[in-house]
Amino acid sequence: MSDFDPRSVIAKKRDGHVLDNGEIATFATGLADTTVTDAQGAAFAMAVFLRGLRESERVALTRAMQDSGRTLAWPEGGPVIDKHSTGGVGDCISLVLAPALAALGARVPMISGRGLGHTGGTLDKLEAIPGVTTDLSAGRIGAIVGETGCVIAAAGPDIAPADRRLYALREESATIESPDLITASILSKKLAEGLDALVLDVKTGSGAFMQRKEDALALARMLKHTAEGAGCPTAALVTDMNEPLASAAGNALEVARVLDLLTMADIDNRLWDLSLALGGALLVRAGMAADREAGAARLRRVIEEGRAAERFAAMIAAQGGPKDILERYREILPRAAVIRAVPPAAPGFVTAIDTRRLGEIVVMLGGGRRRQEDRIDPAVGLSEIAGIGQHVGPETPLAVIHAASEESFMAAAEALQGAYTIGSRPLPEPPLILAEL
Numbered sequence: 001m002s003d004f005d006p007r008s009v010i011a012k013k014r015d016g017h018v019l020d021n022g023e024i025a026t027f028a029t030g031l032a033d034t035t036v037t038d039a040q041g042a043a044f045a046m047a048v049f050l051r052g053l054r055e056s057e058r059v060a061l062t063r064a065m066q067d068s069g070r071t072l073a074w075p076e077g078g079p080v081i082d083k084h085s086t087g088g089v090g091d092c093i094s095l096v097l098a099p100a101l102a103a104l105g106a107r108v109p110m111i112s113g114r115g116l117g118h119t120g121g122t123l124d125k126l127e128a129i130p131g132v133t134t135d136l137s138a139g140r141i142g143a144i145v146g147e148t149g150c151v152i153a154a155a156g157p158d159i160a161p162a163d164r165r166l167y168a169l170r171e172e173s174a175t176i177e178s179p180d181l182i183t184a185s186i187l188s189k190k191l192a193e194g195l196d197a198l199v200l201d202v203k204t205g206s207g208a209f210m211q212r213k214e215d216a217l218a219l220a221r222m223l224k225h226t227a228e229g230a231g232c233p234t235a236a237l238v239t240d241m242n243e244p245l246a247s248a249a250g251n252a253l254e255v256a257r258v259l260d261l262l263t264m265a266d267i268d269n270r271l272w273d274l275s276l277a278l279g280g281a282l283l284v285r286a287g288m289a290a291d292r293e294a295g296a297a298r299l300r301r302v303i304e305e306g307r308a309a310e311r312f313a314a315m316i317a318a319q320g321g322p323k324d325i326l327e328r329y330r331e332i333l334p335r336a337a338v339i340r341a342v343p344p345a346a347p348g349f350v351t352a353i354d355t356r357r358l359g360e361i362v363v364m365l366g367g368g369r370r371r372q373e374d375r376i377d378p379a380v381g382l383s384e385i386a387g388i389g390q391h392v393g394p395e396t397p398l399a400v401i402h403a404a405s406e407e408s409f410m411a412a413a414e415a416l417q418g419a420y421t422i423g424s425r426p427l428p429e430p431p432l433i434l435a436e437l
Contacts, residue, residue, distance in 0.1 A: 004026050006027060006030055006036045006037075006040040006044070007040065008023075009023050009024075009026075009027050009044065010043045010044050010047055013048060014043075014047040016051050018054055018056070018057060019060070020060075021056075021060045025060065025063075025064040025067075027044065027064075028061065028064035028065050028067075029064070029068060029162070031065075031068070031161075031162040031165045031166055032068040032161040032165065034165075038172075041166055041169040042169045042175075044166075045166060045169055045173050045175040045178070046175055048178055048180055052180055053180040055229060057180075058180055058183055058184055058222070058226045059226055059229035061184040061188075062183070062187045062191065062227075062230050063191075063230050064162065065160050065162040065163040065185075066160055066187075066189075066192045068188075069160050069161045069162070069192065070138055070156075070158040070159060070192070071191075071193075071194055072142065072194040073194055074107065074145075074194055078106050078149075079197060079286040079287065079288065080107045080108075080194055080195050080196050081101060081106050081107070081108060081196060081199075081282055081285075081286045082108060082109065082110050082111075082190060082195055083097055083278055084186055084199075084200050085200075085202075085203065086200075086202050086203050086209060086210065086216075086219070087119035087203065087208070087209060088203045088207050088208055088241040088244075088359075089118065089120070089207040089245070089249050089356070089358050089359040090244030090245045090247070090248060090249045090254065090271075090385065091119075091203075091241075091244075091245045091246070092122075092246055092255070092257065092258050092271065093201070094122045094152065095122070095125060095126065095152070095255065095258040095312070096262065096271065096275040096303075097278065097282075097299075098110050098312075098315070099150055099309070099312035099315060100279060100299050100302055100311075101149075101150065101283075101299075102308075102311045103149070103307040103310070103311045104283070104288065104298055104302055106149070106283075107149055108145070108150035109142075109145050109150075109151055109153075109193045109194075110122075110150065110153070111153060111154070111155045111159065111190065111193055112126075112134075112153070113154075113155075114369070116369050116372065117363070117368070118207070118356050118357075118358075118363060118368070119209075119359060119368075120249065120250075120251065120254065120359070120362070120367075120368065122152060124251050124368075124376055125251045125254050125255055126152050126319075127378070128251035128252040128333060128334065128379075129252075129316060129325065129332065129333065130321065130332060131322060132319050132320055132321040133319055133320045134152060134154045134319065135153070135154050136151070136153045136156075137156065138158065138159075141153050144315065144318045144319065147314070148315045148318050150311060150315050151315060151318070152315070153319075155189050155192075159189060159192050160189045160192050162188075163185050166181070166185070167185055179219055179222055182219070183222050183226050184226070187223065187230065190227075190232075191227070191230055191232055195232050196232070197232065197233045197234070197282060197286040197287075198227055198233070198234045198235075198282070198285070199234070199235045199236070199278050199279075199282035199285065200223050200227075200234065200235070200236040200237070201274070202216045202220040202223070202237070203239055203240075204238055204240065204241060204434065205240050205242035205243075206241065206354055206355040206356055207241040207242070207244065207356050207358070207359060208355075213238065216238045216434075217238055217435055220238050220437055221236070221437060224236040224437050233286075235282060235284065235285050235436070236436070237277065237278060237433055237436050237437075238433070238435040238436075238437075239274060239433055239434060240430050240431060240432050240433075241355060242353065242355060242388065243355055243387050243430075244353075244385050244387075245268075245270050246268045246270070246385075247268050247383065247385045247387070248382060248384075248385065249358055249359065249361075249362050249381050249385065250362050250367045250379075250383070251376065251379075251381065252333040252334050252378045252381075253381045253383050253402060254381075255329070255333060256330065256333055259312075259325070261275075261303070262309040262312055262326075263309050264303070264304060270432055273432055274432055274433070275299070276296035276299050276300055277292065279295060279296065280293065280294070280295030280296035280297075280298075281295065282295070283295030283298065292436075310326075312325075312326075313326045334378050335402075336380050336402035338401070338403040338404070338406055338409045339401070340401060340409060341384070341399070342400070342413045342416050342417065343392070343393065343394050343397045344392045344393065344398055344422050345422075347391070347392065347394070348393075348422035349389060349390065349392075349422065349423050349427070350386050350390050350391075350392060350421070351388065352388070352420075352421035353387075353419060353420055353421070354420075355419075357415065357418070357419035358382060358399075358419055361412050361415050362382065364415065365381060365401070365402070365404070365408055365412055366380050366408070367379075367380040377404055379402060379404075380402050380408075381402050382399040382400065382401060382402070382416070383399065383400045383402065384397065384399055384400045385398075388427060388430060389426045389427055389429045392420075392422065398417065398420055399416055401416065
């Protein structure tokens with residue numbers, strides 16, 4: 001390392017040349033141990049942003065950042081598997097899939113993130129349950145997986161530290177949008193879990209980061225090929241985010257919808273269908289199902305039989321939450337001070353939704369973050385969200401707003417009406433799965 005000059009790597013990529021594995025690995029080590037300066041890390045990010053990476057370079061960068069810290073190792077047992085979503089509104093599939101997959105004998109060490117901007121974070125949703133902690137040591141992650149089959153936890157400082165540093169520098173250097181760096185960032189943390197298989201849910205539409213289908217397809221291909229190049233069998237689905245996935249958006253409200261589904265009390269069809277599709281594709285890659293339909297049938301069975309709910313309850317208890325979450329979740333989860341429905345300005349059928357705007361309303365209410373350091377209110381958000389094709393009017397509102405005050409309710413209500421397009425005729429609901437790779 002003493003003879004290594006980070007400037008040579010930056011200049012080589014700046015000039016459009018291909019970096020070799022050793023150069024990439026050494027640069028990633030320098031990011032992790034800070035021998036690469038902030039200025040050099042930002043310059044590298046800009047060089048990649050402008051010049052791009054070949055597939056071999058993306059694989060090398062992913063592996064190097066994965067290996068820059070601790071990687072989880074597992075004893076003999078069921079396959080170690082996980083899923084990743086590129087983010088959306090009302091997307092609480094991780095809370096459904098982790099326990100359902102565990103109930104089938106898989107091990108699911110789900111390293112997740114917090115919400116930022118209009119998209120919700122899985123950790124924030126889980127922490128809406130009183131007592132739950134997601135900041136767990138690697139040893140505790142392994143112990144909980146051994147006990148319950150699944151865990152949902154934050155990436156500690158020893159997981160992919162090179163990525164943690166590079167991500168912060170990407171924010172500072174306006175290079176967040178680089179598909180190559182997005183791919184390496186996502187996969188370095190996931191593959192540090194020691195996975196045998198992975199499924200990716202790449203969103204597109206008005207509530208997604210990738211609003212154009214062709215951009216989402218390109219990212220899905222890049223993620224899949226890079227993950228498989230790094231040795232992890234991977235499926236990727238491109239899915240619709242032109243409306244919220246569940247009929248709720250907001251941390252405690254989404255947890256309630258997940259528990260409604262797991263206990264079979266009430267089911268959001270889109271949430272149910274996509275959970276089974278993603279899980280089914282993952283079971284195929286893990287060698288646990290012959291095809292996606294067979295995998296979906298296995299998942300449907302463990303949910304209907306209550307075994308997935310039991311795993312969820314065991315995971316919550318192991319992470320510090322209440323032991324009676326299944327029986328008392330409606331009273332355990334926090335409630336907002338103001339809960340009131342918002343009708344449309346005129347009755348009709350929902351023909352379009354600005355789904356990103358719905359996510360921004362949750363942030364406006366205090367249920368999300370504009371900056372990493374922001375605190376969130378787990379009780380606020382939207383429930384009973386009307387979907388595309390649904391008739392709305394005085395008795396069937398656009399949504400129910402859960403707010404901390406009358407003032408925040410009024411601001412959210414005005415924004416909510418502006419997020420909906422209402423027509424005189426119903427439109428068919430858009431397809432949920434747009435492509436499978």
